[in-house]
Amino acid sequence: MQRETLIHLLEVARGxxxxxxxxxxxxxxNVFTGEVYPASVAIAGGFIAGVGEGYxxxxxxxxxxxxxxxxxxxxxxxxxxxxxLPYELARVIVPKGTTTLVAxxxxxxxxxxxxxxxxxxEASEGLPLDCLFxxxxxxxxxxxxxxxxxxxxxxxxxxxxxxxRILGLAEFMNVPGAVLGDPQCLDKLMAFQGERIxxxxxxxxxxxxxxxxVAGPATDHESTTAEEALEKLRAGLHVLVREGTVTRDLxxxxxxxxxxxxxxxxxxxxDRHPEDLLDEGHLDFVVRRAIELxxxxxAAIQMATLGAANxxxxxxxxxxxxxxxxxxxxxxxxxxxxxxxVYALGRWVAxxxxxxxxxxxxxxxxxxxxxxxxxDLSRVSLDIPAQGSRVxxxxxVPRKVVTEERIRPARVVNGLAQADPExxxxxxxxxxxxxxxxxxxxxxxxxxxxxxxxAGTVGHDSHNLTxxxxxxxxxxxxxxxxxxxxxxxxxxxxxxxLALTPLPIAGLMSDKPMPEIRAEMDRLLxxxxxxGATLHDPMMHVAxxxxxxIPKLKLTDKGLVDVEKFGFVSLWV
Numbered sequence: 001m002q003r004e005t006l007i008h009l010l011e012v013a014r015g016x017x018x019x020x021x022x023x024x025x026x027x028x029x030n031v032f033t034g035e036v037y038p039a040s041v042a043i044a045g046g047f048i049a050g051v052g053e054g055y056x057x058x059x060x061x062x063x064x065x066x067x068x069x070x071x072x073x074x075x076x077x078x079x080x081x082x083x084x085l086p087y088e089l090a091r092v093i094v095p096k097g098t099t100t101l102v103a104x105x106x107x108x109x110x111x112x113x114x115x116x117x118x119x120x121x122e123a124s125e126g127l128p129l130d131c132l133f134x135x136x137x138x139x140x141x142x143x144x145x146x147x148x149x150x151x152x153x154x155x156x157x158x159x160x161x162x163x164x165r166i167l168g169l170a171e172f173m174n175v176p177g178a179v180l181g182d183p184q185c186l187d188k189l190m191a192f193q194g195e196r197i198x199x200x201x202x203x204x205x206x207x208x209x210x211x212x213x214v215a216g217p218a219t220d221h222e223s224t225t226a227e228e229a230l231e232k233l234r235a236g237l238h239v240l241v242r243e244g245t246v247t248r249d250l251x252x253x254x255x256x257x258x259x260x261x262x263x264x265x266x267x268x269x270x271d272r273h274p275e276d277l278l279d280e281g282h283l284d285f286v287v288r289r290a291i292e293l294x295x296x297x298x299a300a301i302q303m304a305t306l307g308a309a310n311x312x313x314x315x316x317x318x319x320x321x322x323x324x325x326x327x328x329x330x331x332x333x334x335x336x337x338x339x340x341x342v343y344a345l346g347r348w349v350a351x352x353x354x355x356x357x358x359x360x361x362x363x364x365x366x367x368x369x370x371x372x373x374x375x376d377l378s379r380v381s382l383d384i385p386a387q388g389s390r391v392x393x394x395x396x397v398p399r400k401v402v403t404e405e406r407i408r409p410a411r412v413v414n415g416l417a418q419a420d421p422e423x424x425x426x427x428x429x430x431x432x433x434x435x436x437x438x439x440x441x442x443x444x445x446x447x448x449x450x451x452x453x454x455a456g457t458v459g460h461d462s463h464n465l466t467x468x469x470x471x472x473x474x475x476x477x478x479x480x481x482x483x484x485x486x487x488x489x490x491x492x493x494x495x496x497x498l499a500l501t502p503l504p505i506a507g508l509m510s511d512k513p514m515p516e517i518r519a520e521m522d523r524l525l526x527x528x529x530x531x532g533a534t535l536h537d538p539m540m541h542v543a544x545x546x547x548x549x550i551p552k553l554k555l556t557d558k559g560l561v562d563v564e565k566f567g568f569v570s571l572w573v
Contacts, residue, residue, distance in 0.1 A: 028051060067330070075240045076221045076269075087127060134167055167196050409423075450532030452492055
């Protein structure tokens with residue numbers, strides 16, 4: 001807050017000067033006390049000057065007795081996973097009540113390094129959606145995969161302290177490195193000691209969890225059971241309850257949410273695709289879902305506002321109180337929470353699900369984040385010479401990014417292991433897309449594809465070209481289509497491309513409006529159903545098959561990884 005703003009805010013709070021805007025006829029939800037009571041809200045310079053009666057304003061809005069709650073805060077999101085640029089994302093989620101994101105740009109950083117982070121900062125400047133960023137801690141995620149960039153502690157220090165919307169260090173995924181005191185990991189953790197550090201510790205418990213907490217992370221969004229969440233709460237971590245497109249943990253964690261634990265818990269979406277953002281919603285959907293599952297409406301809103309602000313030490317938002325940002329949501333019913341009007345920094349920006357007024361459209365130079373897919377498929381072989389009769393297949397778990405190790409019979413033809421779609425066993429390839437010739441080959445069980453292939457340059461977190469298919473020809477067709485358009489998602493059958501979503505920005509995002517992206521993704525999903533897939537979003541499942549920091553079995557361009565052992569394992573049993 002600027003000095004001049006504070007002086008004006010004090011004048012309005014004292015009643016010595018009129019507010020810029022006064023909201024009257026409101027029922028205010030006080031997230032500090034859990035009370036709901038009638039009060040006016042006086043706003044000056046984008047902040048709340050006072051909550052009470054007797055304030056005068058240059059402008060007055062009568063809200064007709066409706067509820068006013070703080071703007072919603074997403075505590076952990078990868079904007080890139082929405083496939084949209086920040087402006088287009090904001091046009092969808094701000095009208096739904098979200099006014100703040102805490103984003104980790106490690107997807108684009110793994111592709112483009114520091115330039116990717118700078119691009120995201122520029123592309124989100126001046127929006128009604130306040131996009132705050134954590135600096136990616138794991139680029140690459142581990143030494144077990146090849147990415148497009150590598151960021152060490154010294155690289156992160158080049159940006160740290162240079163921008164007001166950079167908060168701290170993003171999710172620290174190299175758990176063994178942190179726990180065992182790897183020197184490079186300690187360099188990053190020590191550089192941000194005492195600052196905000198996000199955690200990422202799926203399934204971690206016991207003494208390793210204690211050591212991980214000692215290392216410095218203060219949050220974790222990877223709990224999938226109530227027992228895991230409770231142990232992390234006991235270790236002092238803020239537990240962020242995730243409800244994304246693939247991973248939906250809210251129902252499993254609900255038993256641990258109560259009046260004693262809720263202040264240390266908040267919501268996040270992590271990775272959420274356009275179809276779910278448009279059809280279900282963003283944090284408003286998570287709040288409604290929590291209430292539907294039995295959580296008290298006030299508690300659900302507290303977690304999405306004050307709890308979220310506290311998790312990241314955001315003292316300037318998350319509540320309707322003097323000195324806080326005037327990020328406000330108007331709704332008629334708390335128990336069926338739907339944003340009817342949204343104010344961002346005191347400005348009326350959305351009404352009944354649609355943007356209102358002029359929104360600044362940030363202009364960021366896209367040339368530095370395009371043309372990132374450099375793959376010569378003429379040099380790629382998908383042959384897997386048989387070395388036994390059984391293979392270790394990655395087992396897909398519906399609605400989860402964790403996988404299983406499944407031992408499956410190998411189908412061998414002329415000495416080469418083949419996909420066996422009749423038994424739901426597909427060939428999987430992860431092809432280095434940064435100019436190197438490394439290719440990881442394996443098998444995946446549980447995608448449900450009976451024919452054809454699915455491919456994408458979204459392959460967390462190194463984002464190499466990832467493809468799962470029932471035959472080599474379809475796989476090469478899908479991958480070739482993506483190489484030609486600079487990245488995205490493709491579905492192919494034989495020599496025909498059935499559906500294609502170009503994502504030319506780092507091979508991760510489109511510059512189109514989200515409804516157009518969604519229409520392209522709908523065609524992709526329809527094509528996967530045509531080929532036999534039954535999962536809610538097989539594209540996102542394929543995107544997580546290379547993520548070598550989430551158990552149990554994953555495939556990178558360097559080989560098959562047993563995540564629990566944090567090392568490579570043979571494809572053959």
